[in-house]
C-alpha cells in the first residue's frame with residue numbers, strides 16, 4: 001500500500017502516470033486518515049461497500065482488509081488497469097468497473113445489496129462530488145457515507161437554513177442524513193497536496209429519512225437558482241397547485257410573504273411532499 005509520498009511517487013513513476021488535476025487525483029498518503037475512515041465506516045465481513053475513485057488502491061485495500069465486499073468505479077484508464085493487474089487478482093471480494101461515477105453512482109452494486117443496506121467510503125474526486133451526491137440521493141439511499149470532500153462542499157451539505165451556503169443539496173441531505181462527525185484533514189495527507197481544504201465527513205441515514213422524488217428535487221433546485229427572489233413569486237412561477245398550497249401553509253405558520261427560499265427550514269421544505 002503506497003502510504004507515503006515517496007512510495008506513491010515511485011508507484012506513479014512505475015505506472016508512467018502524472019496525477020490528473022481535472023480528475024482530482026490527490027492520493028491519500030496518511031495511514032491515520034485511512035484508518036480513521038475505516039473506523040468511522042464500521043465495516044466488516046458481511047458489509048457491502050461502494051468506493052468512488054479507488055485510484056492507486058490505498059483506501060480500497062483497507063476496506064477489503066476489513067472483510068467487507070467492495071464495488072468500486074474508477075474513471076482513469078491507467079489507474080483502472082493498475083487495479084485490474086495488481087489488486088483484483090488477490091481480492092475476490094472486489095468488483096471494479098472502469099467508468100464515470102455520474103453514470104455509475106453506486107458502481108455495479110447489485111440491487112439486492114442496494115435495497116438491503118450498503119455503505120459508501122470514498123476519497124471523492126472533488127469536481128464531481130455534488131452531481132454525484134445528487135445521483136446517490138435518487139436512491140436506494142446508503143445506510144452510511146464516510147466521505148473525503150472539499151470543505152466548501154461539506155459546508156454546503158450541512159449548512160443551516162438562513163446561511164448563504166444553504167441550498168437544494170443541504171435540504172435533500174439533511175432530510176435523509178444526520179451528521180455523525182466532521183474532521184478537517186491537512187493537505188499534507190495527500191499526494192500531491194490539494195490547494196483546497198478537505199474534510200472527512202460521516203453521514204448516517206436517519207430512521208425517519210425523507211426522500212424527495214426526482215421531480216420535486218428538480219423544482220427545489222430551480223427555485224434555488226433564484227435564491228435572492230421572494231419565495232411567493234418563485235412558487236407562482238412554478239404554477240402547480242401543490243406548491244401554491246404549500247406556500248399558503250407556510251404563511252399560515254407565520255412565515256412572512258417576502259420570505260426567501262434559503263430562510264425556510266429543511267423540515268418545512270419536507271412538508272412540500274404532503275402537498276404534491
Ligand SMILES: C[S@@+](CC[C@H](N)C(=O)[O-])C[C@H]1O[C@@H](n2cnc3c(N)ncnc32)[C@H](O)[C@@H]1O
Nearest residue numbers: 023026027028053054055075076100101123125
Ligand atoms: C481524490 S482521488 C482518490 C484516490 C484514492 N481513492 C485515494 O484515496 O488515494 C479521486 C479518484 O477518483 C477518480 N475519478 C475522478 N473522476 C471520476 C469519475 N467521474 N468517476 C470515477 N472516478 C473518478 C480519480 O481518477 C482518482 O482515482
